[in-house]
Amino acid sequence: MTPQAVVLPPPTERYTLLGWLRRNLFSTWYNALLTFAAAGLIVAAARPLLAWAFTQAEWAVVAANLQLFMVGQYPRDELWRVWLCLGLAAALVGLTWGVWVRGRRGLGVLLAVLPFALALLPIGAQSRLALGGAGLAGLLSYALGRWGPPGLRRIAVVAWIAYFPLILVIIRGLGGTFLTVVPSNLWGGLLLTALLTVVGIVFSFPLGVLLALGRQSGLPIIRAACVTFIELVRGVPFISVLFMSQLMLPLFLPPNVTVDRVVRAMVGVVLFSAAYMAENVRGGLQAIPRGQTEAARALGLNGAQTMGLIILPQALRAVIPILVGQFIALFKDTSLVVIVGLLDLMGIAKTVLAQPQFLGRQIEVYLFLALIYGLFCYVMSAISQRLEAALGVGAR
Amino acid sequence: MATESPPARPAPLRSFWRDERVIQAASQLLFLALIAWVGYLLIGNMLAALRRQGIALGFDFLDNAAGFDIGETLIRYTIADSFGRALLVGLLNTLLVCALGIVLSTLLGLLVGVARLSANVLVNRLAWLFIEAMRNIPLLVLLVFIYQGIFLKLPRAREALALPGSIFLSNRGVALPWGIPTDTFTAYLAVLAAGLVLAVLTGLGLAVRARRSGRPQPTLAAGLLVFLLAALAGWFLLPQPPLTLDRPAIQGLNFRGGRVLSPEFMALLLGLVIYTAAFIGEVVRAGIQAVSHGQTEAARALGLTGAQTLRLVILPQALRVIIPPLTSQYLNLTKNSTLAAAIAYPDLFSISSTIVNQTGRSVEMIAVVMSLYLAVSLLTALIMNAYNRRVRLVER
Numbered sequence: 001m002t003p004q005a006v007v008l009p010p011p012t013e014r015y016t017l018l019g020w021l022r023r024n025l026f027s028t029w030y031n032a033l034l035t036f037a038a039a040g041l042i043v044a045a046a047r048p049l050l051a052w053a054f055t056q057a058e059w060a061v062v063a064a065n066l067q068l069f070m071v072g073q074y075p076r077d078e079l080w081r082v083w084l085c086l087g088l089a090a091a092l093v094g095l096t097w098g099v100w101v102r103g104r105r106g107l108g109v110l111l112a113v114l115p116f117a118l119a120l121l122p123i124g125a126q127s128r129l130a131l132g133g134a135g136l137a138g139l140l141s142y143a144l145g146r147w148g149p150p151g152l153r154r155i156a157v158v159a160w161i162a163y164f165p166l167i168l169v170i171i172r173g174l175g176g177t178f179l180t181v182v183p184s185n186l187w188g189g190l191l192l193t194a195l196l197t198v199v200g201i202v203f204s205f206p207l208g209v210l211l212a213l214g215r216q217s218g219l220p221i222i223r224a225a226c227v228t229f230i231e232l233v234r235g236v237p238f239i240s241v242l243f244m245s246q247l248m249l250p251l252f253l254p255p256n257v258t259v260d261r262v263v264r265a266m267v268g269v270v271l272f273s274a275a276y277m278a279e280n281v282r283g284g285l286q287a288i289p290r291g292q293t294e295a296a297r298a299l300g301l302n303g304a305q306t307m308g309l310i311i312l313p314q315a316l317r318a319v320i321p322i323l324v325g326q327f328i329a330l331f332k333d334t335s336l337v338v339i340v341g342l343l344d345l346m347g348i349a350k351t352v353l354a355q356p357q358f359l360g361r362q363i364e365v366y367l368f369l370a371l372i373y374g375l376f377c378y379v380m381s382a383i384s385q386r387l388e389a390a391l392g393v394g395a396r
Numbered sequence: 397m398a399t400e401s402p403p404a405r406p407a408p409l410r411s412f413w414r415d416e417r418v419i420q421a422a423s424q425l426l427f428l429a430l431i432a433w434v435g436y437l438l439i440g441n442m443l444a445a446l447r448r449q450g451i452a453l454g455f456d457f458l459d460n461a462a463g464f465d466i467g468e469t470l471i472r473y474t475i476a477d478s479f480g481r482a483l484l485v486g487l488l489n490t491l492l493v494c495a496l497g498i499v500l501s502t503l504l505g506l507l508v509g510v511a512r513l514s515a516n517v518l519v520n521r522l523a524w525l526f527i528e529a530m531r532n533i534p535l536l537v538l539l540v541f542i543y544q545g546i547f548l549k550l551p552r553a554r555e556a557l558a559l560p561g562s563i564f565l566s567n568r569g570v571a572l573p574w575g576i577p578t579d580t581f582t583a584y585l586a587v588l589a590a591g592l593v594l595a596v597l598t599g600l601g602l603a604v605r606a607r608r609s610g611r612p613q614p615t616l617a618a619g620l621l622v623f624l625l626a627a628l629a630g631w632f633l634l635p636q637p638p639l640t641l642d643r644p645a646i647q648g649l650n651f652r653g654g655r656v657l658s659p660e661f662m663a664l665l666l667g668l669v670i671y672t673a674a675f676i677g678e679v680v681r682a683g684i685q686a687v688s689h690g691q692t693e694a695a696r697a698l699g700l701t702g703a704q705t706l707r708l709v710i711l712p713q714a715l716r717v718i719i720p721p722l723t724s725q726y727l728n729l730t731k732n733s734t735l736a737a738a739i740a741y742p743d744l745f746s747i748s749s750t751i752v753n754q755t756g757r758s759v760e761m762i763a764v765v766m767s768l769y770l771a772v773s774l775l776t777a778l779i780m781n782a783y784n785r786r787v788r789l790v791e792r
Contacts, residue, residue, distance in 0.1 A: 038519050
């Protein structure tokens with residue numbers, strides 16, 4: 001009788017904590033060393049930081065000046081406009097999430113909780129109410145996008161395009177009794193930072209598309225002019241462009257025309273951003289296969305129609321992620337306007353640190369700034385990545 | 397897209413203004429005329445404005461005595477020196493920070509990029525955290541935080557923190573031991589030059605032998621060894637060591653001896669290096685990931701060792717992907733060094749804005765600064781492009 005062959009079960013890879021640790025942290029002797037070194041680094045950095053944050057730091061400097069940090073000298077009676085813009089933004093993000101992204105749990109929950117979590121901070125009843133309202137608007141529009149009628153996608157796209165010019169109108173005002181004009185020298189803090197970014201994007205986008213088209217054009221003079229502008233601006237530091245707009249714009253204009261400092265800075269931001277925008281759009285244009293042009297021409301479309309109906313829509317769609325990246329970079333770059341004396345987040349930080357009762361509180365203030373910038377940029381880039389994945393941009 | 401001219405056909409009935417060539421030429425002329433007209437208006441306004449202020453255009457003011465002092469200079473500079481020399485001081489300071497910054501950020505970036513690819517989860521996540529933090533915080537906030545929050549918060553010189561190796565940290569800067577040239581220093585430089593020539597000759601000889609024999613030779617290692625031997629021999633065989641070590645010591649309210657690196661310089665360098673290193677880390681990671689794993693497997697199957705695989709197979713291919721984005725990171729670092737203006741390091745930009753304040757010559761100074769940065773950018777791009785030509789894939 002032949003012995004029954006013992007059939008062993010296939011080796012299972014057991015997923016235990018110890019196994020995970022062994023595989024990911026202690027696989028070889030040098031990996032173990034690296035693990036200890038990294039852990040030591042974390043402890044060495046985190047311990048004094050946490051000890052400082054909870055024992056020595058005096059966060060009163062932030063709490064007392066929160067409104068200044070957020071909106072600068074924007075009139076208190078008109079603050080509802082800022083909240084309105086924020087609520088609209090929340091609604092738009094909610095709608096977008098509902099229409100496209102749908103079931104992405106982690107970041108979605110984070111976004112939904114964020115306004116309510118911020119409302120828990122000690123910021124005053126009115127702000128809490130407004131933040132709660134913004135959060136609700138976001139949730140409601142998410143529900144609308146998720147379970148609402150089809151055809152909302154087109155509306156969402158149009159709403160995004162209309163949103164940025166709209167908030168400029170709301171913040172500045174049109175005159176009259178309802179929306180009185182708030183002059184730009186009263187804008188400040190995070191509001192000014194955001195508005196500089198929005199103006200930069202809204203105006204540099206068409207300019208950048210034109211420049212990109214000009215650079216691709218077959219007409220040598222137009223191409224040379226566009227290339228010169230783009231390479232000149234990209235070759236010099238942003239701050240020198242800002243200085244130029246600040247110092248030379250008044251010289252270029254006729255003597256009876258005066259523009260205030262914020263508008264001058266905006267001109268610099270737009271010119272600078274347009275050159276980078278042009279290069280990004282050019283990348284999109286070059287990614288469109290030549291067959292598209294040829295097919296369009298074969299169908300009898302003329303040059304302008306080919307560009308406007310066939311090439312540009314595809315090119316712009318392909319560069320959406322890069323444009324979002326540029327938006328974030330611009331948001332960070334606008335901090336440089338403090339060097340030409342504007343009161344954006346950095347500028348407000350400087351004035352706050354000059355208050356006699358808060359001398360020497362630089363670490364708290366700049367950590368707070370880093371936190372604000374970090375939160376905004378991280379959320380923006382995370383949203384854009386999810387949206388990119390959901391839209392299937394670049395991976396069609 | 398180049399507009400294609402329709403196939404040439406005889407068109408006697410077509411009017412000349414419908415001829416595409418005429419339209420193209422006319423539209424370009426119109427565009428040129430428009431640019432010329434706008435330029436004429438702007439420059440006319442500018443000249444009129446300058447006349448009203450009683451300023452004539454011209455660069456002869458650069459010979460006038462500057463009348464302001466500069467904190468740190470690489471060349472001799474006094475208040476009585478000219479504006480032109482002050483600009484030169486600024487340019488050298490900028491070049492110093494950029495050169496050091498590029499080298500250090502490349503090294504740190506390489507480390508971060510490799511850590512980001514590590515199989516060790518802790519190291520991997522730590523690198524990710526570092527990269528995300530740097531990418532989401534504006535460089536200006538980082539710089540000001542490092543300057544005001546760290547370097548200016550160090551203890552005073554009298555209570556300076558002493559690190560091993562006679563390094564002192566204080567709010568006056570970092571004091572390091574520094575070599576002071578003795579009488580034999582020039583002779584030692586000659587020895588070093590001779591060692592360099594010998595090393596190159598050794599390397600070339602080995603390279604020739606490698607080609608003849610078909611066996612790899614330790615070209616680089618042998619060259620380095622020869623140079624090192626020459627350097628050591630020179631140091632000990634000369635009648636007196638070429639450098640004597642000067643250790644800093646605390647005397648009164650300041651340091652005596654050694655070399656004191658100012659807090660402004662240290663903050664700028666540190667900020668630029670860690671900020672750029674995060675971006676370089678991403679570039680390196682992307683470059684290494686672009687080489688498919690099959691390449692490694694094939695190299696190992698051919699019997700190459702791990703180090704050989706890395707040096708002969710992975711790196712040459714990864715470099716091809718890495719060099720172009722790395723170049724733009726170097727350019728960014730150069731342009732970002734203008735943020736020195738925010739922390740009072742006397743770089744080219746902050747010195748030129750001091751000159752603008754003193755003389756009111758904004759037009760000339762902006763022209764000078766922009767063209768200098770453009771030149772530095774072009775120079776960096778030229779060097780990197782030349783290198784890129786050597787490593788890139790030669791296609792059909």
